[in-house]
Amino acid sequence: MGPLEGIKIIEMAGIGPGPFCAMLLADMGADVIRVERPDNRSALGLGYDVLNRGRRSVGLDLKTADGVATLLRLVEKADGLIEGFRPGVMERLGVGPEICAARNPRLVFGRMTGWGQDGPLAHAAGHDINYIALTGVLHAIGTRQSGPVPPLNLVGDFGGGALYLAFGMVCGLLEARSSGKGQVVDVAMVDGASHLMAMMYGLKHHGKWLDERQSNFVDGGAHFYGTFECADGKWIAIGSIEPQFYALLLEKAEIEDAAFVEQMDKESWPELRSRMAEIVRRKSRDEWCAIMEGSDVCFAPVLNMSEAPEHPHMKARATFIERDGVVQPAPAPRFSRTQPEVQRRPPRPGEHTDEVLRDWGVAD
Numbered sequence: 001m002g003p004l005e006g007i008k009i010i011e012m013a014g015i016g017p018g019p020f021c022a023m024l025l026a027d028m029g030a031d032v033i034r035v036e037r038p039d040n041r042s043a044l045g046l047g048y049d050v051l052n053r054g055r056r057s058v059g060l061d062l063k064t065a066d067g068v069a070t071l072l073r074l075v076e077k078a079d080g081l082i083e084g085f086r087p088g089v090m091e092r093l094g095v096g097p098e099i100c101a102a103r104n105p106r107l108v109f110g111r112m113t114g115w116g117q118d119g120p121l122a123h124a125a126g127h128d129i130n131y132i133a134l135t136g137v138l139h140a141i142g143t144r145q146s147g148p149v150p151p152l153n154l155v156g157d158f159g160g161g162a163l164y165l166a167f168g169m170v171c172g173l174l175e176a177r178s179s180g181k182g183q184v185v186d187v188a189m190v191d192g193a194s195h196l197m198a199m200m201y202g203l204k205h206h207g208k209w210l211d212e213r214q215s216n217f218v219d220g221g222a223h224f225y226g227t228f229e230c231a232d233g234k235w236i237a238i239g240s241i242e243p244q245f246y247a248l249l250l251e252k253a254e255i256e257d258a259a260f261v262e263q264m265d266k267e268s269w270p271e272l273r274s275r276m277a278e279i280v281r282r283k284s285r286d287e288w289c290a291i292m293e294g295s296d297v298c299f300a301p302v303l304n305m306s307e308a309p310e311h312p313h314m315k316a317r318a319t320f321i322e323r324d325g326v327v328q329p330a331p332a333p334r335f336s337r338t339q340p341e342v343q344r345r346p347p348r349p350g351e352h353t354d355e356v357l358r359d360w361g362v363a364d
Helices: 017-027 065-077 089-093 097-103 128-135 154-179 189-196 198-205 243-252 266-280 285-292 312-317 353-359
Strands: 008-012 031-036 056-059 080-083 108-113 184-188 225-229 235-239 299-301 320-323 326-329
Touching: 008 017, 008 065, 017 031, 017 080, 017 108, 017 154, 031 065, 056 353, 065 097, 065 353, 080 154, 097 108, 108 154, 128 154, 128 189, 154 184, 154 189, 184 189, 225 266, 235 285, 243 285, 285 299
Parallel strands: 008 031, 008 080, 031 056, 080 108, 108 184
Antiparallel strands: 225 235, 235 299, 320 326
16 A cells, blocks of 8 residues: 555545545545535546545535534544635534644644635635636746636646645644644645746746746747647647757757757747747658657657557556546556555445444444
């Protein structure tokens, strides 16, 4: 089992980033129980709701005294609890952090919201696109022609939210082992997404990052770092930043034009990017793969979600697995001794109520 084996986590059922965080913890071996309404229904269908994998489900009606009492009994046995409701919801249900801490002083109480637990926007509704808009992230992604382009919901929900909650929970659990005291982990997607931009804010301070899309070395502004369409309508990705990698790119692409010599001349980037696009369009994606893939050009084909699991490198590392007929990403990261794995399929709401109450030492 994974490195978190023996850790008990309560997940207050939600959608998106909350389940993703719980999946990360469950993939690593934690015993994560998903507390949800017995009549809760998955929008995706049980078999395809990959974010719910690895957990057991307990059905509780928290609008009843018995439901709240049972949850608090579970809290007494838990190491951590995670929730993704708006500020104040857990308190109104009677299971806020103060009440839970009174039952279990060692409990790490993880809270994840878009705007945070306080501040002028704390109680406003929002989604990933809104949170990353406020942080400078969304403005930086896209082209001059397209305007800001949403990077799916990876940066706010999953990157700035779920991953930071998982990291915060593990930090809190480690600290509780030495102090004997739990605490509240306040994860805001605006905080996490801003934190992910640390390098860019540092570069901006030193005048090495422009606040304009497609004007910097890793935002598609450079001719040596970006995506290019091939003759067959498919795309490749090139990231030849370092001089030695750039020299190899010119060699592999058979570019002898003297204009390409001054790699870091930003004023020439738009013209050189246009020329590079013309060069790439002369060959198919497979032809460019045959020339560049596996070399130090820093090259990869741009694969779609059907192609990615079938790529030889992905197959060799078993980056994707098939579980119950569903192709899905394998647990990550990997460990040399306590290898994580998918513990079970996504559960039906309330499927394991009796089993969990028995295993966790709560009355039948």
